Amino acid sequence: MRVAILGVGTVGTEVANVLIKNSDLIVSRAGVSITPVVGVVRNLSKHKDSIIPLTDDIDSVINRDDIDVFIELMGGIDKPYEIISKILERKKAVVTANKALLAYYRNELEALAGDTAFGYEASVAGGIPIIKALREGLSANHIQKIMGIMNGTSNYILTNMMNSGVQFDEALKKAQELGYAEADPTFDIGGFDTAHKLLILASIAYCVHAKPEDILIEGISQISSEDIYFANEFEYAIKLLAIAKRGEGTLELRVHPAFISKDKMLANVNGVMNAVSVVGDAVGESLFYGAGAGGSATASAVISDLIDIAREIRNPMLGYKAPLESAPLKLLKPNQIRTKYYLRLKVADEVGVLAKITNLMSQNNLSIDSFLQKAKSKDEGCATLFFTTHTCLEADMLRVINSLENENFIKAKPFMIRIES
Amino acid sequence: MRVAILGVGTVGTEVANVLIKNSDLIVSRAGVSITPVVGVVRNLSKHKDSIIPLTDDIDSVINRDDIDVFIELMGGIDKPYEIISKILERKKAVVTANKALLAYYRNELEALAGDTAFGYEASVAGGIPIIKALREGLSANHIQKIMGIMNGTSNYILTNMMNSGVQFDEALKKAQELGYAEADPTFDIGGFDTAHKLLILASIAYCVHAKPEDILIEGISQISSEDIYFANEFEYAIKLLAIAKRGEGTLELRVHPAFISKDKMLANVNGVMNAVSVVGDAVGESLFYGAGAGGSATASAVISDLIDIAREIRNPMLGYKAPLESAPLKLLKPNQIRTKYYLRLKVADEVGVLAKITNLMSQNNLSIDSFLQKAKSKDEGCATLFFTTHTCLEADMLRVINSLENENFIKAKPFMIRIES
Ligand SMILES: NC(=O)c1ccc[n+]([C@@H]2O[C@H](COP(=O)([O-])OP(=O)(O)OC[C@H]3O[C@@H](n4cnc5c(N)ncnc54)[C@H](OP(=O)(O)O)[C@@H]3O)[C@@H](O)[C@H]2O)c1
Numbered sequence: 001m002r003v004a005i006l007g008v009g010t011v012g013t014e015v016a017n018v019l020i021k022n023s024d025l026i027v028s029r030a031g032v033s034i035t036p037v038v039g040v041v042r043n044l045s046k047h048k049d050s051i052i053p054l055t056d057d058i059d060s061v062i063n064r065d066d067i068d069v070f071i072e073l074m075g076g077i078d079k080p081y082e083i084i085s086k087i088l089e090r091k092k093a094v095v096t097a098n099k100a101l102l103a104y105y106r107n108e109l110e111a112l113a114g115d116t117a118f119g120y121e122a123s124v125a126g127g128i129p130i131i132k133a134l135r136e137g138l139s140a141n142h143i144q145k146i147m148g149i150m151n152g153t154s155n156y157i158l159t160n161m162m163n164s165g166v167q168f169d170e171a172l173k174k175a176q177e178l179g180y181a182e183a184d185p186t187f188d189i190g191g192f193d194t195a196h197k198l199l200i201l202a203s204i205a206y207c208v209h210a211k212p213e214d215i216l217i218e219g220i221s222q223i224s225s226e227d228i229y230f231a232n233e234f235e236y237a238i239k240l241l242a243i244a245k246r247g248e249g250t251l252e253l254r255v256h257p258a259f260i261s262k263d264k265m266l267a268n269v270n271g272v273m274n275a276v277s278v279v280g281d282a283v284g285e286s287l288f289y290g291a292g293a294g295g296s297a298t299a300s301a302v303i304s305d306l307i308d309i310a311r312e313i314r315n316p317m318l319g320y321k322a323p324l325e326s327a328p329l330k331l332l333k334p335n336q337i338r339t340k341y342y343l344r345l346k347v348a349d350e351v352g353v354l355a356k357i358t359n360l361m362s363q364n365n366l367s368i369d370s371f372l373q374k375a376k377s378k379d380e381g382c383a384t385l386f387f388t389t390h391t392c393l394e395a396d397m398l399r400v401i402n403s404l405e406n407e408n409f410i411k412a413k414p415f416m417i418r419i420e421s
Numbered sequence: 422m423r424v425a426i427l428g429v430g431t432v433g434t435e436v437a438n439v440l441i442k443n444s445d446l447i448v449s450r451a452g453v454s455i456t457p458v459v460g461v462v463r464n465l466s467k468h469k470d471s472i473i474p475l476t477d478d479i480d481s482v483i484n485r486d487d488i489d490v491f492i493e494l495m496g497g498i499d500k501p502y503e504i505i506s507k508i509l510e511r512k513k514a515v516v517t518a519n520k521a522l523l524a525y526y527r528n529e530l531e532a533l534a535g536d537t538a539f540g541y542e543a544s545v546a547g548g549i550p551i552i553k554a555l556r557e558g559l560s561a562n563h564i565q566k567i568m569g570i571m572n573g574t575s576n577y578i579l580t581n582m583m584n585s586g587v588q589f590d591e592a593l594k595k596a597q598e599l600g601y602a603e604a605d606p607t608f609d610i611g612g613f614d615t616a617h618k619l620l621i622l623a624s625i626a627y628c629v630h631a632k633p634e635d636i637l638i639e640g641i642s643q644i645s646s647e648d649i650y651f652a653n654e655f656e657y658a659i660k661l662l663a664i665a666k667r668g669e670g671t672l673e674l675r676v677h678p679a680f681i682s683k684d685k686m687l688a689n690v691n692g693v694m695n696a697v698s699v700v701g702d703a704v705g706e707s708l709f710y711g712a713g714a715g716g717s718a719t720a721s722a723v724i725s726d727l728i729d730i731a732r733e734i735r736n737p738m739l740g741y742k743a744p745l746e747s748a749p750l751k752l753l754k755p756n757q758i759r760t761k762y763y764l765r766l767k768v769a770d771e772v773g774v775l776a777k778i779t780n781l782m783s784q785n786n787l788s789i790d791s792f793l794q795k796a797k798s799k800d801e802g803c804a805t806l807f808f809t810t811h812t813c814l815e816a817d818m819l820r821v822i823n824s825l826e827n828e829n830f831i832k833a834k835p836f837m838i839r840i841e842s
């Protein structure tokens with residue numbers, strides 16, 4: 001099997017390396033040898049010591065008849081969409097790791113692929129075979145819930161904040177120094193990368209075709225060391241979670257930081273590692289843990305797609321339709337979510353403040369589960385109050401926060417984190 | 422696709438239930454409907470309210486031409502071996518959850534199957550798709566290590582001992598009351614069930630054809646509350662582990678209780694849950710967690726095999742040869758293992774005892790990593806000493822233990838637990 005690597009950067013280089021280094025193993029597992037015959041880059045002069053032949057002429061490569069599978073590892077959205085469309089129109093197999101592309105165009109591409117193999121195991125959670133698990137390993141199950149930690153940068157920062165008590169800015173700087181965060185980290189810490197991956201998993205599990213703009217996406221930059229203090233006090237970890245949750249004919253999709261009880265497996269996923277928990281109606285909870293990024297781990301997933309194609313696992317990526325729903329699932333609006341909440345308030349240290357707050361809460365159907373007042377506050381005359389609620393409607397919580405913002409006794413913007421279990 | 426269920430007990434009943442309850446979903450995922458047309462039991466009178474037609478005449482069923490896949494869920498070794506052999510000789514597909522059978526006869530059965538589908542995802546770690554992960558998801562990797570918690574009974578008992586400080590006997594009794602342990606628990610707590618599963622995983626990852634008698638198998642019944650005390654003191658969990666570890670041309674296969682640092686994911690797998698950690702040369706560590714047993718979780722795995730067969734994933738179970746090794750891997754003898762050790766000694770509280778012990782250790786190449794003497798001992802005149810060692814050879818450790826047993830100052834049989842990381 002002859003393959004072309006379109007984009008020979010971090011991942012593409014490792015795909016070539018592993019294909020060559022593990023070639024004996026791969027031929028015995030695939031039944032045929034898998035040979036990277038050409039790679040495409042923009043700037044040839046950067047790649048003098050490449051171990052595969054390179055070109056900067058992508059059009060000539062995608063029209064070659066002697067290539068069986070094209071591996072897209074360039075990144076971007078519109079350019080790879082155009083390239084992959086051309087290849088699939090020629091009925092040639094494609095493998096990609098491009099989650100941004102798939103978050104927007106997976107349906108168009110799957111439709112175009114038809115019977116042609118189109119693999120994207122590497123696009124979600126790097127080396128973890130979560131797409132295969134959803135499509136095949138758990139195929140007997142209605143998927144009731146997916147909950148994942150799928151961004152190594154954010155998880156590294158949050159782990160560091162929890163373990164060393166550093167503030168967000170310092171943890172981010174450390175991550176940047178270690179190469180775990182980009183110079184512009186917005187895509188990772190803002191939750192957008194996680195959202196792309198969630199949309200891919202949700203389309204497999206639920207056949208929903210939402211785009212990033214349709215769902216709740218919140219990042220981690222507002223987490224303070226006071227939230228960390230509370231988390232440690234109440235045996236929680238704080239994680240940036242991707243959540244898909246199925247109700248009666250409804251579906252919630254959301255990305256946000258969340259408290260999660262320390263006795264849960266997900267709470268113990270630390271540093272740059274990723275994990276995805278899946279609840280199925282027959283199997284109960286399963287969890288899949290591993291390296292979410294990095295050239296070599298991502299290459300492992302890319303090559304598993306190649307081996308599946310070589311073994312004529314006939315189009316593992318298609319021929320798989322989502323469950324026939326009696327009616328299509330309705331995507332819930334963000335304010336229709338029901339969950340538990342953590343609320344941090346900085347208030348004037350005056351008589352009657354607590355009564356006003358608890359009144360407002362109960363008028364809006366919020367029932368308090370736990371309450372903590374921090375012993376000392378740095379700012380004189382102020383106290384920090386922490387609340388957790390029982391399960392309630394997001395719309396009610398937002399109304400409470402809105403009302404509080406107009407009160408004089410509130411001394412900083414109220415801050416809320418959802419609590420998941 | 423028409424299937425017969427040979428054995429309609431805990432698992433077989435749930436296979437029928439899930440096939441019927443989730444039939445819409447399964448037809449959309451498999452591309453065809455999957456219908457349980459008949460079930461076989463020994464004693465028909467026990468099964469008056471079966472939701473599928475039953476018979477006690479197994480021979481008539483296995484010779485039916487209108488059945489596409491036979492699901493063996495009877496248990497035992499020789500009888501199912503005979504039955505499955507007959508079915509495979511007729512070129513009919515088989516799915517089984519029978520780990521005991523596979524621990525002894527997997528090679529004979531795979532050879533007999535040839536191109537006929539033969540699935541056994543359910544035989545290891547119940548609902549966790551670990552066989553698929555090894556064969557397909559991680560197919561680009563040399564597997565360097567497998568480490569698994571694969572017996573719910575043992576893990577429930579150990580978790581309970583760690584959390585509540587109860588002794589082994591009490592924890593076992595509780596497990597029996599809750600239905601987590603059999604009246605005769607030897608198979609589970611002696612490590613034999615875990616060993617069967619390890620052999621299945623090892624034959625997939627390494628193509629080795631060992632039998633249970635060829636490998637080190639130790640159970641958990643010797644663990645005392647003093648070991649638990651030490652584990653808590655030094656931030657370890659104690660788990661019954663199955664370990665496959667590849668060296669230079671060598672392979673270790675072993676089942677035994679082990680200390681494992683609490684910051685490892687495996688250490689956080691509690692109660693009846695199972696998990697398998699796999700280290701691959703490209704992907705690094707991955708971990709797969711879920712329900713290891715129970716009718717419904719096991720049925721999830723059985724049905725995923727059925728759906729794979731229906732989707733004409735052409736014989737996912739075969740067509741997959743182990744890596745071509747330049748020379749076959751050599752299975753290490755138990756005393757050739759190298760690891761770290763914990764050693765618990767009850768000694769006479771006399772001058773010079775510690776010096777004698779540490780001398781003996783250093784003469785046998787054991788170097789001490791940590792040492793703890795328990796403040797108070799129940800038995801007068803005795804002290805309990807705890808040692809951990811740096812990595813050393815099992816043969817050296819066994820020699821030390823042997824010599825100690827002959828010393829007068831040793832007041833109870835020395836007890837050792839391996840430490841894994
Ligand atoms: N890095 C990870 O850990 C990871 C994990 C999972 C998924 N992914 C996904 O994998 C893809 C690749 O990521 P990466 O980290 O390997 O990116 P990268 O290091 O930036 O490499 C991109 C490669 O594509 C080439 N390229 C870009 N645009 C091109 C164009 N228009 N024509 C020809 N060649 C072009 C670049 O050429 P030059 O070398 O000449 O610039 C470079 O070789 C992305 O979609 C990413 O989201 C990455």
Ligand SMILES: NC(=O)c1ccc[n+]([C@@H]2O[C@H](COP(=O)([O-])OP(=O)(O)OC[C@H]3O[C@@H](n4cnc5c(N)ncnc54)[C@H](OP(=O)(O)O)[C@@H]3O)[C@@H](O)[C@H]2O)c1
Pocket residue numbers: 427428429430431432433461462463464465467479493494495496497500518519520521543544547713714715716719
């Ligand atoms: N239970 C689990 O959680 C689990 C998990 C993973 C794998 N497994 C494996 O799955 C298999 C089945 O386990 P199970 O727990 O479902 O066992 P089970 O509850 O004991 O059921 C066994 C069934 O097989 C029938 N049977 C036994 N011998 C037979 C024979 N010679 N001819 C016809 N029918 C026969 C029995 O009939 P009667 O009902 O008339 O006695 C019963 O219906 C075993 O290999 C086990 O190791 C079980």
